[in-house]
Amino acid sequence: MIATFSAPPLQPAPQYSIGDYIDRLLSGGTLLPNTPENLLEVVGVLHAYGIVLDAYAINLQHIANTQFLNLFPIFKYFDGKISLKKIVKHLWHDRINYEYAEYVMRTMMWHGGGGLDAYLDSEAFLAYCSPAIQAKAKTNPILLVFNKLFPDYLPEQVRQLAYYSGLGQFWRVMSDIFMDLSATYDQGKIKTIDQVIELIKAGLVANASKPIVYKVTISGTEYDILPQEAELSFLFDTAVPYVESIFFRGTPFFGTISYNAQAHQIPIDQGHFDYGALYADPLPIGGAGIPPTLLMQDMRHYVPDYLQTIYAKSVRGKDDVRVQLGQSFQKSMFCVTEAAVRGLMPFPADTNNPKEQTANRDYLNGWMKRLFQSRMNLIQ
Amino acid sequence: MILSALILTPLVGALLISVWPQKIESDQIRKGALITLGVNLVMTTALVAQFDITDSGFQFLEKIAWIEPLGLTYSLGVDGIALPLIVINSLLCFVSVYISHGVRRPRLYYSLLLLITSAVAGAFLAQNLLLFFLFYELELIPLYLLIAIWGGERRGYAATKFLIYTAFSGILILGAFLGLVLLSGTGSFDYDPSLAQTLSVVQQTVLMGVLLIGFGIKIPLFPFHTWLPDAHVEASTPLSVLLAGVLLKLGTYGMLRFCVGLFPQAWMELSPLLAWWAVVSVLYGSLAAIAQTDMKKMVAYSSVGHMGYILLAAAAITPLSILGTVLQMVSHGLISALMFLLVGVVYKKTGTRDLTILRGLMAPERGLPFIGSLMVLGAMASAGIPGMIGFISEFIVFRGSFESQAPQTLFCMLGSGLTSVYFLLMINRVFFGRLDAAPDGTGGTIEVTLPKVSWRDRVPAMTLVLIIFAFGLQPAWLTRWMESTTNSFVPNYTNYANNPGRLVGRGSNDAVIAELLPLNQPLDMPITVLPTH
Numbered sequence: 048m049i050a051t052f053s054a055p056p057l058q059p060a061p062q063y064s065i066g067d068y069i070d071r072l073l074s075g076g077t078l079l080p081n082t083p084e085n086l087l088e089v090v091g092v093l094h095a096y097g098i099v100l101d102a103y104a105i106n107l108q109h110i111a112n113t114q115f116l117n118l119f120p121i122f123k124y125f126d127g128k129i130s131l132k133k134i135v136k137h138l139w140h141d142r143i144n145y146e147y148a149e150y151v152m153r154t155m156m157w158h159g160g161g162g163l164d165a166y167l168d169s170e171a172f173l174a175y176c177s178p179a180i181q182a183k184a185k186t187n188p189i190l191l192v193f194n195k196l197f198p199d200y201l202p203e204q205v206r207q208l209a210y211y212s213g214l215g216q217f218w219r220v221m222s223d224i225f226m227d228l229s230a231t232y233d234q235g236k237i238k239t240i241d242q243v244i245e246l247i248k249a250g251l252v253a254n255a256s257k258p259i260v261y262k263v264t265i266s267g268t269e270y271d272i273l274p275q276e277a278e279l280s281f282l283f284d285t286a287v288p289y290v291e292s293i294f295f296r297g298t299p300f301f302g303t304i305s306y307n308a309q310a311h312q313i314p315i316d317q318g319h320f321d322y323g324a325l326y327a328d329p330l331p332i333g334g335a336g337i338p339p340t341l342l343m344q345d346m347r348h349y350v351p352d353y354l355q356t357i358y359a360k361s362v363r364g365k366d367d368v369r370v371q372l373g374q375s376f377q378k379s380m381f382c383v384t385e386a387a388v389r390g391l392m393p394f395p396a397d398t399n400n401p402k403e404q405t406a407n408r409d410y411l412n413g414w415m416k417r418l419f420q421s422r423m424n425l426i427q
Numbered sequence: 428m429i430l431s432a433l434i435l436t437p438l439v440g441a442l443l444i445s446v447w448p449q450k451i452e453s454d455q456i457r458k459g460a461l462i463t464l465g466v467n468l469v470m471t472t473a474l475v476a477q478f479d480i481t482d483s484g485f486q487f488l489e490k491i492a493w494i495e496p497l498g499l500t501y502s503l504g505v506d507g508i509a510l511p512l513i514v515i516n517s518l519l520c521f522v523s524v525y526i527s528h529g530v531r532r533p534r535l536y537y538s539l540l541l542l543i544t545s546a547v548a549g550a551f552l553a554q555n556l557l558l559f560f561l562f563y564e565l566e567l568i569p570l571y572l573l574i575a576i577w578g579g580e581r582r583g584y585a586a587t588k589f590l591i592y593t594a595f596s597g598i599l600i601l602g603a604f605l606g607l608v609l610l611s612g613t614g615s616f617d618y619d620p621s622l623a624q625t626l627s628v629v630q631q632t633v634l635m636g637v638l639l640i641g642f643g644i645k646i647p648l649f650p651f652h653t654w655l656p657d658a659h660v661e662a663s664t665p666l667s668v669l670l671a672g673v674l675l676k677l678g679t680y681g682m683l684r685f686c687v688g689l690f691p692q693a694w695m696e697l698s699p700l701l702a703w704w705a706v707v708s709v710l711y712g713s714l715a716a717i718a719q720t721d722m723k724k725m726v727a728y729s730s731v732g733h734m735g736y737i738l739l740a741a742a743a744i745t746p747l748s749i750l751g752t753v754l755q756m757v758s759h760g761l762i763s764a765l766m767f768l769l770v771g772v773v774y775k776k777t778g779t780r781d782l783t784i785l786r787g788l789m790a791p792e793r794g795l796p797f798i799g800s801l802m803v804l805g806a807m808a809s810a811g812i813p814g815m816i817g818f819i820s821e822f823i824v825f826r827g828s829f830e831s832q833a834p835q836t837l838f839c840m841l842g843s844g845l846t847s848v849y850f851l852l853m854i855n856r857v858f859f860g861r862l863d864a865a866p867d868g869t870g871g872t873i874e875v876t877l878p879k880v881s882w883r884d885r886v887p888a889m890t891l892v893l894i895i896f897a898f899g900l901q902p903a904w905l906t907r908w909m910e911s912t913t914n915s916f917v918p919n920y921t922n923y924a925n926n927p928g929r930l931v932g933r934g935s936n937d938a939v940i941a942e943l944l945p946l947n948q949p950l951d952m953p954i955t956v957l958p959t960h
């Protein structure tokens with residue numbers, strides 16, 4: 048036959064219902080099927096992601112701490128280590144794309160949610176950031192004029208810097224968790240997807256109450272922006288809003304689908320957005336600054352050998368390594384989401400109490416309804 | 428002897444491949460066929476280079492007596508109408524062989540393809556009615572076998588249907604030719620435009636009608652089109668390229684050369700009706716294309732619609748519209764070949780052509796963005812977007828036809844709009860959106876990463892796109908070879924209608940050449956040059 052296919056013809060997809068997923072989770076199963084390849088993909092991509100997150104976290108905190116109200120932060124991506132070699136490397140674009148971290152930060156700030164967002168809208172925040180603004184403006188006439196003309200402008204900039212810091216601190220923890228996962232896997236202690244999720248969940252729980260604080264030093268004096276008194280913590284004030292805004296909501300950036308806002312193809316209510324990492328087409332769209340593309344580019348440099356081997360055996364070999372990274376990343380993010388879902392479950396999954404079982408089911412039903420429209424069905 | 432060489436080279440190639448004594452690999456056979464068709468392409472280029480564009484008549488004439496009692500002579504010649512079709516034949520046959528690989532029974536397969544090349548070239552070059560018929564029929568069996576052996580699941584049904592339809596078409600054509608020669612009393616089957624001039628208009632009309640139905644089946648025109656979608660769907664990609672690009676042109680060429688060329692008076696009498704037939708064919712083909720869910724069927728029905736333009740232009744019978752018929756043949760040949768080629772690649776990579784399953788193929792790295800881009804270009808060319816050959820051919824067809832068949836032309840122009848509709852539907856469903864197939868229509872989806880498209884698939888498509896663009900941007904590169912012939916090919920309908928019994932031709936120099944001519948006399952009277960309006 049001439050009509051030979053270079054790929055098997057498309058097969059009917061298996062059908063799932065929300066109930067299937069809930070049953071699976073309550074019986075100790077995982078959203079991502081527990082296969083050896085899935086395990087390698089998740090651990091491998093989280094290893095690469097952990098390295099990239101480490102760089103993002105360092106840079107975000109560097110910007111928050113050293114570029115406070117700097118109107119022209121030309122060297123903000125240099126982490127304070129400026130040299131001709133680094134400048135050339137930066138201009139040549141052979142570098143980590145810190146723009147992605149900023150995009151995530153802005154998305155998180157835009158969607159808001161959690162204690163950090165609430166605190167930044169409070170009078171208490173203004174009371175804390177005002178002295179820092181005054182101190183900075185004292186030595187900078189442009190800031191002084193700005194502050195006089197537009198009194199809301201600089202506080203808003205400080206809010207953004209607080210998000211720089213908050214996300215930096217969140218990613219610091221996540222990077223360590225992912226690197227710990229990779230090291231544990233290398234020691235042969237991770238054999239299943241369930242163990243991956245449990246390790247991530249344990250990391251989240253261990254750091255749940257870790258305080259989120261932010262202070263800047265101006266002319267030798269320290270100024271609190273996110274003080275201890277605000278009682279902001281890792282899990283509820285950064286992790287949960289992060290998952291909500293980045294994994295679920297996201298932004299309808301240019302991709303493979305064009306949206307018509309006038310035709311209400313984009314919901315009026317931000318809470319109904321579903322453009323997040325769990326819903327996105329794992330494609331490097333390649334447009335200037337399209338965020339997932341930048342993350343794929345960054346992770347590409349740190350893919351462990353065992354994952355490279357898997358990618359090399361795929362349909363297109365290493366030609367579409369960025370896409371494969373995107374797909375693996377999406378799988379890993381389902382594991383992280385599942386860890387968060389399990390961590391917040393009202394009762395243990397194996398409870399025998401019917402009331403608790405019902406409560407667990409209701410709780411999971413809410414999550415699964417949201418996840419059902421994601422790419423969850425595609426990773427089965 | 429260059430014309431004979433164009434027929435004999437593929438024939439010799441086919442014989443060598445089929446009787447080669449040693450065992451040869453499929454790829455070697457393919458290379459042999461490619462070399463044969465490469466030589467053919469070089470000879471075609473030489474023919475084009477030597478062709479005199481100022482000469483409106485037949486050139487490179489060859490004539491050898493064959494079976495004289497039957498009136499059969501081996502007479503060949505080429506003019507501005509046959510030349511572009513010869514080029515298209517050589518090019519697309521080469522492309523078809525180039526994109527064929529990994530076939531079963533390669534000896535038979537490539538022999539049949541070469542045989543088709545030879546037969547089609549012979550039909551375009553034949554200057555004897557019987558010789559034309561022989562070549563016309565010679566292409567039938569190889570094509571039947573190519574569908575029946577290398578086709579899809581329902582290949583037997585499609586091949587048989589094709590055979591029945593086309594054989595019937597052949598019978599009608601032969602019947603008309605025999606009737607013409609018998610009634611004219613000449614005893615010769617040699618092509619002569621004045622052959623039917625001694626016949627009454629009724630006789631001419633009947634013979635022309637029979638001939639037109641014969642060619643109408645091959646073109647195909649509504650309602651004789653039903654074999655085409657089935658044949659296309661079951662045929663392999665190389666065969667679809669050949670079928671749409673070249674073989675359908677046997678019908679339109681035959682219609683132009685024999686229906687219009689031999690029966691001008693009858694053609695003129697019926698031209699308004701024929702133009703309405705074209706309208707039906709165009710609109711039916713376009714609307715049927717919109718209704719399809721199989722990509723190949725959609726392109727096949729688009730062929731039915733676009734071939735209707737050729738009937739319209741031929742029915743309008745102005746020099747410009749006749750130029751349009753030849754241009755549209757070339758244009759449709761290139762564009763439909765490209766579209767079938769691309770649909771073939773999509774099928775090869777996804778295993779389906781179903782519009783309800785495919786989506787998001789334009790996706791970078793996971794999908795087929797390059798093929799998608801070319802498909803968009805092909806669709807634009809087919810819809811007559813300026814800058815590509817489709818626009819030039821359609822514009823000339825409509826501009827030329829409007830003079831004498833205004834309402835029908837306006838209706839046919841709707842076909843252009845409908846072309847945009849069905850190709851947009853196809854592109855929107857197949858290439859846009861997310862690359863997740865929903866194979867069973869129940870809402871379930873699977874993640875897809877498609878294999879990469881090789882250069883073997885890309886190069887022929889890119890070549891066709893470049894040609895489509897080249898002639899679209901500089902149509903004079905194409906029209907200069909035809910104009911001389913098309914300008915002198917037919918009388919002007921309008922003047923004929925206003926002055927019954929008078930045939931009027933239009934020169935290429937803005938003057939109207941009129942000659943007083945009784946209906947039963949040949950076209951060799953003195954001419955009078957009239958000022959243009």
